[in-house]
Amino acid sequence: MTGTEELVRTLAERVTALEDKLAILELMTSYGPAIDSGSADAVARLWTEDGVYDVDTGVMRGHAAITAMVQSQAHQGWIGGGCAHMLEPGHVRVDGGTAVATCKSQLIIHDDAGFRVHRITANRWELAKIDGEWKVTRRINRLLDGREEARTLLAAGVRD
16 A cells, blocks of 8 residues: 555545544534424434433433423423523544443523523433444433432543
């Protein structure tokens, strides 16, 4: 292989890695607008058909369960009163056709006192590239309220 061929190969690998990370970040940041607008199908489509959304309040498995959460009375109440799911940029590690992204998120709600942070969570997004598209296979959220499990989740994301 010539020096030029090696350079082209290396650059192509780097571009692919950048494209994968950008696609994952776009997937993650689409969650907030989708869930805050009540777009249940759009939220569910972020996951694989058998994907898992593991929140400290319960575990949802598959599109039907995730859709039901978005359509639930509790979630619709937050949307109706005003809410925002905000994620920081994720720390993304890609390994071929799988990836792990780690970040923190906030749920901000509007109530009689104005806007307030309802919860802040540590997030681990496990993803797979399926037919050229990144999908969530498992997302784990844990409250950042001093519990060890949230710190452990964040630490694992920067060690993976």
